[in-house]
Amino acid sequence: MFQSERLELVGLRTIKPPWRTARSGLRLPALLFLCAAGACAAAMFAPGVAPAQDKGTLNPEPLPPLAHPDDPKNLAKEAFGRMMTPAAMPPRPIGSYAKGCLAGGAALPLTGPNWQVMRVSRNRNWGHPSLIAFLERLASQAPATGWRGLLLGDMSQPRGGPMLAGHASHQIGLDADIWLTPMPDRELSRQEREEMMATLVVGESRKEVEPKVWTPAHVALIKAAAQDPLVARIFINGAIKKALCRDAGSDRRWLHKVQPWYGHDWHFHVRLQCPPGEKECHGQPPRPLNEDCQTKDLDGWIELPKPGANPDAKPAPPPRPGPRVSELPAACRQVLKVP
Ligand SMILES: [Zn+2]
Numbered sequence: 136m137f138q139s140e141r142l143e144l145v146g147l148r149t150i151k152p153p154w155r156t157a158r159s160g161l162r163l164p165a166l167l168f169l170c171a172a173g174a175c176a177a178a179m180f181a182p183g184v185a186p187a188q189d190k191g192t193l194n195p196e197p198l199p200p201l202a203h204p205d206d207p208k209n210l211a212k213e214a215f216g217r218m219m220t221p222a223a224m225p226p227r228p229i230g231s232y233a234k235g236c237l238a239g240g241a242a243l244p245l246t247g248p249n250w251q252v253m254r255v256s257r258n259r260n261w262g263h264p265s266l267i268a269f270l271e272r273l274a275s276q277a278p279a280t281g282w283r284g285l286l287l288g289d290m291s292q293p294r295g296g297p298m299l300a301g302h303a304s305h306q307i308g309l310d311a312d313i314w315l316t317p318m319p320d321r322e323l324s325r326q327e328r329e330e331m332m333a334t335l336v337v338g339e340s341r342k343e344v345e346p347k348v349w350t351p352a353h354v355a356l357i358k359a360a361a362q363d364p365l366v367a368r369i370f371i372n373g374a375i376k377k378a379l380c381r382d383a384g385s386d387r388r389w390l391h392k393v394q395p396w397y398g399h400d401w402h403f404h405v406r407l408q409c410p411p412g413e414k415e416c417h418g419q420p421p422r423p424l425n426e427d428c429q430t431k432d433l434d435g436w437i438e439l440p441k442p443g444a445n446p447d448a449k450p451a452p453p454p455r456p457g458p459r460v461s462e463l464p465a466a467c468r469q470v471l472k473v474p
Pocket residue numbers: 302305310311312403404405
């Protein structure tokens with residue numbers, strides 16, 4: 136694992152153990168919208184940790200406008216978190232996965248032949264056109280893998296950039312979270328998309344996948360995603376990577392792209408490489424070709440609950456402010472300004 140990769144995804148090492156985030160059902164999204172007064176516990180997550188499952192809302196309220204919207208000293212998450220529409224510019228990812236923005240974002244339709252977008256109220260079904268094309272491609276391959284279709288979690292905001300809550304990366308329209316829950320055989324209602332919870336794939340011990348949940352179709356779907364030539368990395372829980380190593384069979388030339396990570400026990404995170412010719416897009420070096428299946432290394436990614444600890448005893452740490460607009464690549468100011 137590259138140190139730079141860890142830094143990029145996590146920011147500071149204020150990791151919230153996944154066993155705590157996975158159990159909390161109290162948080163509501165304070166994302167693009169304000170929650171009803173009093174109903175919002177501090178709904179922020181440690182940077183870079185896969186967010187716990189949050190319900191969305193059927194009645195989002197817009198955030199109040201910023202006093203000085205053009206001030207480069209504004210926190211970038213406050214500015215980009217208020218952008219409800221894409222920047223009408225040619226599509227280009229600007230900066231890096233964890234510090235940048237997106238020009239010319241495209242939306243993945245909320246429902247497709249083999250996919251459904253979840254948590255519609257978050258307005259995070261945006262990405263670079265190459266991400267939209269990848270997701271449509273993977274969705275069309277899904278049935279052949281035994282997976283009916285994709286339930287999509289967060290992609291990017293309409294103009295990318297830092298978010299008010301949830302992710303350190305997902306900033307340049309090249310990251311997407313895909314649920315590890317099979318898509319039901321029907322179109323989900325808006326309420327179900329906001330409130331249905333994903334199934335945890337990691338068992339109580341946190342060391343192994345839950346055998347009653349884990350299926351060959353999980354392996355086949357993740358393999359299909361990893362084999363896509365545009366995919367640079369897939370982040371997934373260490374216990375799930377262990378199961379992939381065990382169940383991959385003889386064709387293992389895709390396992391090196393699967394990076395074990397904390398959390399990520401109800402979804403996996405797909406990261407595309409920078410599209411060719413995008414000079415302002417700062418990607419990462421490719422993962423080494425080693426399949427990375429040594430148990431001792433994988434165990435290092437598994438955080439176990441401390442015996443007797445009450446996982447809900449401590450409040451979540453306060454959110455980090457993140458960069459100011461002036462600290463993002465200069466082109467991101469233009470992305471904020473265009474209609
Ligand atoms: Zn993600």
